[in-house]
Amino acid sequence: MIEFVDVHKSFGPKRVLGGFNLKIEKGETFVIIGQSGIGKTVALRHVAGLLCPDSGNVLVEGVRVNGASAATMRKLRGRMGVLFQSGALINWMTVAENVALPLSEHRRFPKKEIDRLVDEKLDLLELGDAKTKTPSEISGGMKKRVALARVLMSNPAIILYDEPTTGLDPVMSMVISDLIRQMQRDFNVTSLVVTHDMKSAFHVGDRIGMLYGGELVQVGTPDEIMNTENPVVRQFINGDLEGPIRAQ
Amino acid sequence: MNGGLNGTGRRLIGIFDLIGSRVMEFFDQAGYTVLLLVRAFYYLKDAPSKAREIFTQMYFAGVKTLVVCSLVGVFTGMILALQTGIELQNFGMQYQIGHLIIASMTREMGPFMAAIIITASVGSAMAAEIGTMKVYDEIDALEMMSISPVKFLVMPRVVALAAMLPVVSIYIIVLACLGGAVVANSILNVSFNVYMKHLYKGIHFKPIYVGLLKAFVFGLIISGVSCAYGLRATSGELGVGHATRSSVVASFLMVLIIGYFITAIFYG
Ligand SMILES: Nc1ncnc2c1ncn2[C@@H]1O[C@H](COP(=O)(O)OP(=O)(O)OP(=O)(O)O)[C@@H](O)[C@H]1O
Ligand SMILES: [Mg+2]
Numbered sequence: 001m002i003e004f005v006d007v008h009k010s011f012g013p014k015r016v017l018g019g020f021n022l023k024i025e026k027g028e029t030f031v032i033i034g035q036s037g038i039g040k041t042v043a044l045r046h047v048a049g050l051l052c053p054d055s056g057n058v059l060v061e062g063v064r065v066n067g068a069s070a071a072t073m074r075k076l077r078g079r080m081g082v083l084f085q086s087g088a089l090i091n092w093m094t095v096a097e098n099v100a101l102p103l104s105e106h107r108r109f110p111k112k113e114i115d116r117l118v119d120e121k122l123d124l125l126e127l128g129d130a131k132t133k134t135p136s137e138i139s140g141g142m143k144k145r146v147a148l149a150r151v152l153m154s155n156p157a158i159i160l161y162d163e164p165t166t167g168l169d170p171v172m173s174m175v176i177s178d179l180i181r182q183m184q185r186d187f188n189v190t191s192l193v194v195t196h197d198m199k200s201a202f203h204v205g206d207r208i209g210m211l212y213g214g215e216l217v218q219v220g221t222p223d224e225i226m227n228t229e230n231p232v233v234r235q236f237i238n239g240d241l242e243g244p245i246r247a248q
Numbered sequence: 249m250n251g252g253l254n255g256t257g258r259r260l261i262g263i264f265d266l267i268g269s270r271v272m273e274f275f276d277q278a279g280y281t282v283l284l285l286v287r288a289f290y291y292l293k294d295a296p297s298k299a300r301e302i303f304t305q306m307y308f309a310g311v312k313t314l315v316v317c318s319l320v321g322v323f324t325g326m327i328l329a330l331q332t333g334i335e336l337q338n339f340g341m342q343y344q345i346g347h348l349i350i351a352s353m354t355r356e357m358g359p360f361m362a363a364i365i366i367t368a369s370v371g372s373a374m375a376a377e378i379g380t381m382k383v384y385d386e387i388d389a390l391e392m393m394s395i396s397p398v399k400f401l402v403m404p405r406v407v408a409l410a411a412m413l414p415v416v417s418i419y420i421i422v423l424a425c426l427g428g429a430v431v432a433n434s435i436l437n438v439s440f441n442v443y444m445k446h447l448y449k450g451i452h453f454k455p456i457y458v459g460l461l462k463a464f465v466f467g468l469i470i471s472g473v474s475c476a477y478g479l480r481a482t483s484g485e486l487g488v489g490h491a492t493r494s495s496v497v498a499s500f501l502m503v504l505i506i507g508y509f510i511t512a513i514f515y516g
Binding site for chain 2: 045048050074077078080081082084085086087088089090091101102105106107154
């Protein structure tokens with residue numbers, strides 16, 4: 001479904017991905033964990049075609065994303081949703097207009113239908129009160145939920161979540177984690193989640209992979225990761241000061 | 249590499265390297281801007297559905313700059329009248345001042361002053377706004393929703409500025425004529441009637457349409473350059489600031505260069 005084949009990516013002299021391999025099955029939720037600045041967002045952006053690998057290939061549903069034509073890209077992106085780390089809401093539009101954006105710009109749906117879907121998504125994420133506010137008037141956690149509502153508008157078959165629970169309180173964090181599970185259960189959505197919230201990672205992940213030094217140093221089920229022998233992974237999930245990982 | 253050169257030679261090469269890379273950067277950006285404008289023209293067909301955004305941008309360019317434009321217009325007229333009026337007085341021709349003011353305002357000064365004001369206030373804000381959107385992934389989010397940022401952001405801004413610059417120019421020209429009249433009356437002892445009579449004589453069709461064409465092209469330049477720098481802003485604290493500053497400098501340069509060529513084509 002989503003496949004990285006020996007992906008290398010550097011920015012100038014800085015090597016971020018070096019021989020990154022991963023295969024995510026249809027309907028699976030895969031979680032990438034790793035330190036801040038290690039390249040999780042970079043990996044995720046490759047799937048969306050927002051970054052192009054220096055070498056190697058990225059495949060989505062068997063179609064190569066890197067170097068895809070504009071038409072292929074449009075088709076792929078139509079089946080894909082990205083929850084950006086910053087939310088990426090348009091700040092001069094209201095919450096409702098933001099959520100409606102994926103449908104309202106393409107004029108394929110009648111306005112009544114769009115309004116109904118917007119209300120449905122806002123209710124799902126407990127955002128009914130914020131409908132007419134602008135992004136600058138709502139909290140960081142609400143922005144994240146609005147962004148998620150916008151992603152859900154287009155019923156994507158693949159969802160890429162960049163830090164979906166960062167900045168949320170523990171309860172709301174659990175609500176979002178549950179929602180990710182629910183999307184998988186009810187709509188068989190394939191998901192790639194990038195996070196350093198370990199609680200959420202263990203909750204939503206079918207498999208978890210730890211990104212370190214440009215590649216996944218270990219991939220396994222939550223149980224396997226929890227009981228890992230790998231010193232890097234163990235240090236990371238326990239938050240130990242001693243170990244191979246140095247604070248940067 | 250430069251092993252055989254002494255210190256001065258090496259420094260010279262360093263300077264040329266720097267100039268070379270700046271020039272390359274300028275042309276790269278200019279090419280990108282032209283492509284962006286071409287793509288914006290393609291999306292003109294969607295202008296009706298973006299009417300709200302277009303009017304918002306026109307409002308920024310017109311209404312929000314009203315005070316500055318008024319001041320700049322009046323004082324430009326007053327300065328022009330004072331400077332040239334005193335010279336004309338030496339020849340006893342100060343009654344001609346109205347002619348001179350309308351001629352120089354429509355040919356050059358009106359559109360140019362409008363371009364300076366709009367670049368500094370509206371263009372810089374455009375670059376900063378779009379640059380911020382770029383840095384906060386909003387542009388990528390639009391791409392993911394298959395919404396073209398050119399249609400969504402660039403086209404409305406291009407249309408708005410191309411439409412508003414001629415309007416702002418005319419406004420500045422009119423106010424400059426009024427400012428000139430005040431100086432003519434109070435310092436040069438030219439009555440309002442005489443001033444206006446010679447001002448009317450100075451109105452010709454060609455300078456007006458060339459002036460308005462200039463203003464229209466300046467509108468394209470300012471919006472295109474500002475959007476281009478914004479869309480290519482790099483992330484990090486300095487990215488947006490750099491994009492904003494560069495867009496203002498590049499807009500000024502392009503306005504001067506293209507302004508010269510339009511003059512050369514029509515009067516050369
Ligand atoms: N467009 C870019 N240009 C240059 N460098 C970049 C770019 N994008 C990312 N990087 C660099 O790549 C590295 C990895 O960044 P990335 O955003 O993927 O980290 P991350 O794992 O998502 O961290 P965080 O948890 O803080 O979001 C960083 O050092 C960053 O500076
Ligand atoms: Mg990140």
